[in-house]
Structure formats: C-alpha cells, structure tokens
Amino acid sequence: MDDLVTRIDGPHGSIAVVVDDPETEKIGSVVLAPAYGLTAENMFLPAYFLARNGFRVVRFDMRNHIGHSSGSMYEFHLSSVLEDLRVVTEWAGHAGLMAVSLSGRPAIRAAAERAPQWLVLVMPVVDVQYTIEVVTELPLFEMYHSDPIRPSLEVLGHEVGRQFIEDCERHAFVSAEDTARDFERVTAPSSVIYGRGDPWVRSSDVAKVASVRRRRKDDLRLQQVATSCHQIQRNPVIANRFMSTATRHAIALAGGDPKSVVIPSFAEVISRHQAVSVRRRGAADAAQERHAGDSGRGGPHDHVL
Amino acid sequence: MMRGGAARVAERGLLAAADETPASTLFDEIVSQEGLYAISTAERKQLGVTLARAAIEHHLESNRAFRAYCSRQGFDASHVASSEDLARVPLLPTSLFKIKPELTLSDDARDVLLTTSSGTQGRISTVPRDDVTLMRFFAGISAAVREMLGLRTQAGWFFNLGPPTAADPHLWIAYVMAGVGLAYGGDCYVGDGGIQFERLLPDLRETEPPHVIVGPPPLILDLVQHLESHGPLRSTPGSFVVTIGGWKRRSGERIPRGEFEERTAAALGLGDVSGIRDTYNMVELNSVLFECHAKRKHAPPWLTVYTRAPKTLEPLSHGETGILSFVDSSARSYPAFVLSDDIGRVESGRCACGAEGDSAVVERRISSIEARGCALKMDSERGSAGAPTWRRTRRG
Numbered sequence: 282m283d284d285l286v287t288r289i290d291g292p293h294g295s296i297a298v299v300v301d302d303p304e305t306e307k308i309g310s311v312v313l314a315p316a317y318g319l320t321a322e323n324m325f326l327p328a329y330f331l332a333r334n335g336f337r338v339v340r341f342d343m344r345n346h347i348g349h350s351s352g353s354m355y356e357f358h359l360s361s362v363l364e365d366l367r368v369v370t371e372w373a374g375h376a377g378l379m380a381v382s383l384s385g386r387p388a389i390r391a392a393a394e395r396a397p398q399w400l401v402l403v404m405p406v407v408d409v410q411y412t413i414e415v416v417t418e419l420p421l422f423e424m425y426h427s428d429p430i431r432p433s434l435e436v437l438g439h440e441v442g443r444q445f446i447e448d449c450e451r452h453a454f455v456s457a458e459d460t461a462r463d464f465e466r467v468t469a470p471s472s473v474i475y476g477r478g479d480p481w482v483r484s485s486d487v488a489k490v491a492s493v494r495r496r497r498k499d500d501l502r503l504q505q506v507a508t509s510c511h512q513i514q515r516n517p518v519i520a521n522r523f524m525s526t527a528t529r530h531a532i533a534l535a536g537g538d539p540k541s542v543v544i545p546s547f548a549e550v551i552s553r554h555q556a557v558s559v560r561r562r563g564a565a566d567a568a569q570e571r572h573a574g575d576s577g578r579g580g581p582h583d584h585v586l
Numbered sequence: 587m588m589r590g591g592a593a594r595v596a597e598r599g600l601l602a603a604a605d606e607t608p609a610s611t612l613f614d615e616i617v618s619q620e621g622l623y624a625i626s627t628a629e630r631k632q633l634g635v636t637l638a639r640a641a642i643e644h645h646l647e648s649n650r651a652f653r654a655y656c657s658r659q660g661f662d663a664s665h666v667a668s669s670e671d672l673a674r675v676p677l678l679p680t681s682l683f684k685i686k687p688e689l690t691l692s693d694d695a696r697d698v699l700l701t702t703s704s705g706t707q708g709r710i711s712t713v714p715r716d717d718v719t720l721m722r723f724f725a726g727i728s729a730a731v732r733e734m735l736g737l738r739t740q741a742g743w744f745f746n747l748g749p750p751t752a753a754d755p756h757l758w759i760a761y762v763m764a765g766v767g768l769a770y771g772g773d774c775y776v777g778d779g780g781i782q783f784e785r786l787l788p789d790l791r792e793t794e795p796p797h798v799i800v801g802p803p804p805l806i807l808d809l810v811q812h813l814e815s816h817g818p819l820r821s822t823p824g825s826f827v828v829t830i831g832g833w834k835r836r837s838g839e840r841i842p843r844g845e846f847e848e849r850t851a852a853a854l855g856l857g858d859v860s861g862i863r864d865t866y867n868m869v870e871l872n873s874v875l876f877e878c879h880a881k882r883k884h885a886p887p888w889l890t891v892y893t894r895a896p897k898t899l900e901p902l903s904h905g906e907t908g909i910l911s912f913v914d915s916s917a918r919s920y921p922a923f924v925l926s927d928d929i930g931r932v933e934s935g936r937c938a939c940g941a942e943g944d945s946a947v948v949e950r951r952i953s954s955i956e957a958r959g960c961a962l963k964m965d966s967e968r969g970s971a972g973a974p975t976w977r978r979t980r981r982g
Contacts, residue, residue, distance in 0.1 A: 318739030322771040347794065354794075437738045438796075480620075510618035512739070514769060515728045517721035518614045546717045547724075548699050551761070554768045555751050562773065565785075 282325070282332060283557045289372050294344050294351035296365055297321065298372070301328050301338040305543075308335035309398065309535040310376035312369055314362075314384035315340070316512070318437050320348035323514065325554055327381070327403075330524040333545050334532055339373040341365065343384070347439070355433065357441045358448035359409070363387035370397060377531060378469075382406055382511065386454055393466035399534035400471040403527050404479060404511060407490045408457040409449055412481045422446055422455070457486040465493040470500035472530035474523060481511035502530060517547050613637060613888055613916060617725040623733045623884055623941040627934075630887050630943045631669040634915075637888045638672055639663050641915035645923075648692040652676075652921050672890045672913045673901035677925040683711035683870050690714065695919035701758045703869040704834065711869050713758070716919035723872050724765045726886055726916060730876035731770075734863070734884065734939075735798070735826055743793045744772030747781060747801025747809065748830060758869040759831055763800065770798070781808055790819055797825040799854070804836040806850060813853035821855040827862045828876075866948055870924045872917040875946055878939035885944050888915040891932050892944075894925065896952070904932045910946055927952045 285300040299321045311331055315324050321340035328338045342348025343365050345356035352361070366387055370378060378397040380388030385405025392400045406412045410422050413436065421434055425446040433440050453459040471494070475487045484505070494501045506526055513520045521544070529539040545553075616622065616633065625633065642663040646653050656662060659676050666672060683690060691698065691714045698714040715723070731737050748763040751774075755761065763774065775786040786809070790797060799806070806829060813819060827850055833840045841849075847859040856862065863877040875883040875891075885891045893908030894901055902908045910930045914922035930948040937945065 320771065323769075325768060438736070439739070478615075508618075509615040510620075512618075515732065516614065516618045516725040518718070518725060519618060521721065546697065547721045548697075548717060551720075551765050551768055552755075555755070555764045558764075558767060558773070 282329060282553060283561060289368055291368060293361075293364055293368075296344060296351075296368060297342040297349035298369065299328075299340045301332040301340070303335045303337050304329075304332045305335050307337060308532065308537050310337040310339065310373055311531060312339045312341075312366070312373050312376050312378050312397070314366060314378070314380035314388055315343065316382035316384060316514075317357075318347070318439065319381075319514065320346075322348075324381075325557075326514075326517075326520055326550055327379075327524050327527070329545060329550050329553055330528045331379070331531060333543050334528050334541075335537070336531065336535070337376075339369060339376065341369050354439045355442045356444065357439070358445045359383075359387050359454045360448050360452050363390050363452075366391040367395070370395070377401065377534060379403065379527065379531060380405065381513075383409075383412070386460060389460060389463045389467060390454075392469055392471075393463045396467070396469040398469065399531070400467060400469045401527055401531050401534065402471070402473045402475075403523055404476055404482060404508075404513065405473065405487070406482055407460040408483070408486045410455050411457075411483065411486070415481050422450075425450075457489055461490045461493045464490050467494070470534050472502045472504065472527075472534060474504050474506060474526050474530065476508035476511065476523075477505040478508050479511050480509075502533075504530070521547065612640065613722060614725070616887065617722065617729050621733070622729050622886065623878075623943070625887055625942060627936075627942045633887050634669055634672065634890050635666060637915035638675070638890065638913050639666050641913075641917075641921075642666065642675065642923075644918065645692065645921040648694045649690070649921060650693060651689040652678075669890065673892050673911075675913050675923050677911055677923050678870075678921060679925045680711060680868070680870050680927050683713055684709040687712040687714065690920040692716075692919050698919050699761075700756060701761055701869055702754075702756045703758060704831075713869050714919050715872075715917070718918045719872055719916070719920070720765070722916040722918075723762075723874075724769065726873050726888075727762075727766060728769060729886060730874060731798075733941075734876040734878050735828075737796065737798070743789075743797055744770045745786065745790065745797060745799040746772060746774040747776055747786075747799060747805045748774070750774050750776055759802075762830070762867070766800070772798075776801075776805065781805060781812070783809075783812055787819075795822045795825050797822055798828060799826070800828045800830060802831040802834070803829050803846060804833055804839060807839065807841070807846065810849050810853040814849070818853045819855045821857065823855075823857045823861075825854070825856060825861060827854060827856070829862075829864045830867070866946060868924075868926060868928075870922065871912055871926075872914050872922045873912075878937060878941060880938040882933065882937050882939070882941075882945040883947070884937065884939075884941045885946065887943065889913070890944070891946050893930065893932055896929070899925075904934045904944070907931045907949065909952060910948065 282301045283299055284302040287298050289296045313324055313328055320342045324340050328340055331338045342350040343362050344350040345352035345361045347354055362384055375398055377399040378388055379401040381403045383406045385402040386409055414421055433442050449455050473491055491503055506523055508519050513523050525544050529542050533539040656676050661676055665674055695716045698716045701713050701715055703711040746763045749760045751760040751764045775782050847862045850862055851859045860879045866875040866883050873886055873889045875885055877883050890913040892901055892911055894911050895908050910926045910928045912924045928948050929950050929952055930946055933945045936942055
C-alpha cells in the first residue's frame with residue numbers, strides 16, 4: 282500500500298495520486314474515486330480490499346477539495362471532478378473505475394465519454410439536487426436563483442462557493458434524468474451497488490437510472506446492500522459490507538472468480554495501515570533530512586516508498 | 587442534532603435483524619444514525635434494554651464462565667424488562683481482566699486481538715476483542731466525533747499525541763489511535779523523546795483547520811508549555827483538543843482542569859475552552875464517553891452507566907456517588923459488563939447540548955481499601971467457574 286506517491290501536473294493544476302501495488306497476484310488495475318469530503322488517504326480501507334484481491338489501485342485527491350491536490354474546497358464543482366477522472370484514468374492506463382457516492386455522478390459521465398475496462402459504482406449519487414438538498418436541509422437550487430448574492434453553501438461542514446450549483450446546471454449534473462442520459466451512453470460492463478435504507482439516495486432513482494441500460498440487456502449488475510447511512514466510512518461494519526460486495530463485483534468484471542474474494546479483517550486493515558504510516562513517516566523524515574542536506578536544491582516530485 | 591431519523595431507529599434495527607448479513611444487528615444499524623445522542627429518554631431506555639438483552643443472551647449462550655456466574659446469582663436475560671433492571675446485570679470486576687482474562691472470552695469468538703492496559707495502576711488488563719467488537723468500538727468513536735464534535739465528514743486532520751503503536755501494538759490507547767488514524771487520516775507526532783515539535787508545528791501551521799489534537803493531558807501540557815515559550819499558534823476556531831487517558835506516571839505535574847483548558851485554548855488559538863473535550867474509556871469498556879461542549883461525558887444509547895455502593899455493591903440512584911459501573915452492549919467476544927476502578931456519579935436529563943440520557947462524572951480512582959472490599963464481595967459471588975482455555979487468540 283502507498284507504494285507510489287506522486288503528482289500529475291497539467292494546465293488545470295496538480296493532482297496528488299497514491300498507487301497501491303496488488304498484495305497478491307495481479308488481476309487488474311482500478312482507479313478509485315473518493316467520496317465528497319474524503320481524500321485518497323481516507324480511502325485506505327476500500328483500497329486495501331481491492332489490493333488484497335490483486336488489484337493495482339490508483340487513488341487520488343480531487344482538485345478544488347480537501348487533500349493535497351491544487352485548489353481550495355470553496356471552488357469545488359463536479360466538472361472539476363470529471364476533469365480529474367479524465368486525467369487520472371488516462372494516466373492509469375487500462376483500468377477499471379470505481380467511484381463512491383458523489384464522485385459516482387461525474388464517473389458516469391467520464392465512463393460515457395471514454396469507456397474504462399469496467400465500472401463499479403458504490404452508493405452513487407444519481408439525483409444531485411435531491412441528495413445535496415437532503416444533506417443541507419435547504420432548497421439550494423431554488424435559493425441559487427432567488428438569492429443571487431448568496432456567496433456560498435455549507436455542505437457537510439465545508440464552505441463551497443455558489444459555482445457548484447451553477448456548474449451542475451450548466452453541465453447537466455442536476456437530476457436523475459441527467460444521470461440516466463449519461464448512463465445510457467456507458468458501454469463498459471458495470472455494477473451498481475446501492476443502499477437499502479440509504480437516507481440520501483432514493484433506491485427508486487437508482488433503479489430509474491439503471492433501467493436505461495437494462496432495457497438494452499446490457500452487461501449491468503445491480504445489488505442492494507442494507508445500510509442505515511450513506512457515509513459508509515462512519516461504520517466499519519457497513520464499510521466492510523459494501524466493500525466486500527464491491528470487491529466481488531470488481532473481481533468478476535476483471536474476469537476473476539468472485540468466490541475467491543479475500544475479505545480482510547478490520548484488525549488486518551488497521552495493522553496494514555499502521556505499517557504504512559510508520560513507513561511514510563520514515564520516508565518523510567528522510568526526505569526532510571535530504572532537503573536540509575541539499576539546502577534548497579529541490580528534488581523530484583515522485584518518491585517510491 | 588436531532589433530524590427526525592431517531593424515531594425510525596428501532597424499526598430499522600428490527601428490520602435489519604432479519605437481514606442476510608450476520609453482523610446486521612440493531613447495534614450496527616443505529617450507530618450510524620444522525621441524532622444518535624438526541625434520542626428521547628423513553629426511546630433510549632427502550633433501545634438500551636433491547637440491546638442489553640440481546641447482548642446478555644449472546645454472552646450467556648457463548649461464555650461458559652459468565653453463564654455459571656449468572657446462574658449462581660439466579661440471573662438470566664428475562665430479568666431485564668426495563669432500564670432499571672440493567673442494574674441487576676452481573677458485572678465483571680476489572681481485576682478479572684487482570685487475573686483470569688481467559689474467563690472473559692466467548693466460546694465462539696474467533697481470531698481475537700488481545701488488547702492491554704498500560705499497567706500503570708498495577709497489573710495489566712487483557713481484553714479479547716474479535717473483529718465485530720473492534721469495528722463496533724470504532725463505529726462508536728465515529729458516532730461521537732460526528733455528534734459531539736460536529737465533524738460530519740472525515741475532514742478534520744487528527745494530530746495524534748498518543749503513544750506510538752510501534753512501541754506496543756497491543757496497548758489499547760495506542761491501538762485506538764491507530765484505528766482513528768485509519769478513519770480520519772493524520773499522523774502520530776510522538777517518538778521516544780516525546781513530542782516531535784519539528785514535525786508537529788509546521789503541520790499545525792500548514793494544515794487547513796479544523797484540527798483535532800488528541801493525546802493524554804501531560805503531553806498536551808508539554809505542547810502548551812512549548813507554545814507558551816515559543817509563541818502561540820494562529821487562531822484556529824472550530825478546532826478541537828481531545829484528551830484521552832489520565833496523568834498516570836506524571837500525576838505530580840497535574841494542574842486543575844480549568845487552568846489546563848484555559849492555557850490550552852490560549853496556546854493553540856482555539857478562542858475559548860468549548861473545543862477542549864475530555865473522554866472516558868478503559869480497556870475493559872468497548873465504548874467511549876465523549877464530552878459535549880457543555881462538558882458532560884455522554885453515554886451512547888448502547889451503554890448504560892450507573893453507580894454502586896463501594897461496600898455493598900448495591901445499585902445507587904442517579905446523582906449518588908459510587909463505583910462507576912457499565913453495561914456495554916457493543917462487545918461480542920467478551921461481556922463488557924464492567925465494574926470500573928473509578929468513583930463517580932451519573933447525571934441524567936436533557937443536556938444543554940441537546941443530548942438526552944445519562945452522562946458520567948468521574949471523580950477519582952477507587953482507593954485500595956475500597957478495591958479490596960469490592961474484590962471480597964465479587965469473590966464471594968464469583969465462586970469457581972470452569973476455566974475455558976485461552977484459545978483461538980493472536981496478539982497484534
């Protein structure tokens with residue numbers, strides 16, 4: 282885990298990327314898009330489930346968001362996440378794409394534009410307006426039009442500028458119908474894992490979006506998993522439940538046997554994370570010493586741990 | 587805090603009980619709910635009884651020694667019909683986890699992690715935790731961080747001033763911080779020589795708030811003293827300092843909590859002391875009591891707290907000072923029905939923060955005389971339970 286920590290720099294800014302080598306015989310690669318409010322580091326548990334089952338995992342911090350990529354959280358908008366996905370999936374090469382929660386929405390657009398090897402959506406937000414308004418308990422899209430001077434909105438403790446709404450409307454990221462139009466264009470074999478009891482995403486909306494591909498008897502699998510919350514990272518039991526399912530689907534889509542899935546214990550995940558943290562700290566200390574020794578000569582962006 | 591979801595808690599949980607996943611229990615469903623601490627007193631009591639009965643039934647079925655212990659006291663799960671009856675649940679003294687921890691392990695527990703206390707108060711406690719027990723512990727922490735600190739995503743950067751896990755991976759306080767690091771990110775800034783200021787201070791200055799600095803009071807005080815001599819941090823309103831554990835070997839340096847909080851708030855640029863929160867946990871307990879902004883340590887709905895008279899172990903009324911006792915329904919691999927080593931009292935009623943239910947006030951550690959009396963009483967109740975072998979275990 283954390284085998285390569287690097288950056289992808291481009292005209293739009295800089296994306297911090299973490300690559301995890303497979304912990305067993307390689308079955309494929311996957312780009313793992315984080316949920317809103319989470320960073321590549323916060324995605325350790327999902328990444329470990331995948332790496333433990335033979336995937337090379339490419340995690341990243343979204344730009345204009347918390348984390349180590351460029352831009353501030355205030356500037357967050359979905360077109361920016363879409364651009365991140367374009368850049369990272371191209372950089373990762375032949376790979377599947379797994380997206381969690383809100384990042385599932387731009388991931389569907391990205392997959393429609395350029396087919397990944399496969400697509401797994403975990404609790405995807407398919408009706409952005411509905412979810413954002415349930416979360417904030419405010420009619421934000423209506424307020425955006427009625428209150429043109431309102432500068433920002435608070436979403437889960439983060440101050441996000443009004444460009445988020447503007448971007449949703451300009452680029453058709455608002456409704457379940459918008460999502461269905463994008464999903465119809467996705468040709469990659471796909472799995473959608475969504476919550477039964479998810480308070481932020483209506484099952485009926487997921488079913489509506491999925492129906493556009495089911496009509497054409499596409500390679501699409503749907504699976505419901507019981508939950509009482511949308512933020513699966515709140516509860517390791519629920520995270521385990523979703524990631525066990527998502528990993529099985531990823532293995533199947535990558536051509537493997539889903540029955541061979543290895544579900545790591547939570548104690549194993551903590552232990553592996555501890556080991557990575559210690560190694561990362563050692564690397565940071567060494568880099569600091571090198572930096573002091575080089576007295577400002579600078580160095581390469583990448584460091585292999 | 588309350589968003590109307592709590593009314594559906596029991597209903598959801600009962601539905602989940604029929605789910606295909608073995609771990610889908612009422613506990614696993616409610617722990618992630620919004621407004622968890624604001625559940626009405628009546629609903630909370632009902633929930634507490636339902637959870638406790640399920641836990642008692644599980645431990646009676648899966649733990650031979652606990653079954654024998656309850657049998658000698660004529661106790662079974664049917665005796666718990668109301669929240670008042672939870673005071674009748676036979677308790678395990680912390681000494682059992684020090685002397686015969688193998689008696690606490692469930693017969694059906696698989697692949698448990700042996701977590702330990704620091705041993706600064708005497709002998710080391712060993713508590714066997716399986717994966718479900720561990721996951722529930724961390725789900726409880728996540729709930730408290732969300733509801734008590736108001737951090738609704740994993741956005742806060744955790745600055746860990748706790749003991750590094752590398753030194754002793756079984757030490758519970760260090761293991762807890764390792765698990766918190768997994769969920770929230772962040773880093774540990776304590777090495778063999780104490781706090782690594784050369785790493786901590788730049789990170790504190792460069793990382794976007796909110797910051798959450800977590801550590802035992804003496805190490806927080808070290809940081810405060812360093813900042814007092816070198817200049818305070820810039821203002822970081824919305825950030826938190828969370829104290830875990832006590833002063834232990836550095837009890838001679840202890841300062842009054844009020845002074846500790848004032849100095850900490852000033853040095854760290856917190857604005858006021860509302861962001862400084864204490865917690866209560868011990869290795870034998872599978873839940874953490876987090877302080878709210880009104881400085882009350884709230885018990886989550888799956889944890890019932892009450893006090894017992896030190897000499898007789900009779901249950902006391904709320905508000906009466908005695909030995910803090912816990913019926914914690916979150917543990918699966920051992921019965922977390924614990925008689926603590928702490929003297930305190932239980933406060934009830936609606937808190938200024940909006941939380942309902944009980945909170946604990948910890949006054950002091952139990953004295954050796956009180957502990958001896960208590961041990962004698964427990965011994966007379968414990969009798970000679972058959973000792974299962976210490977099996978299917980691993981360390982680290």
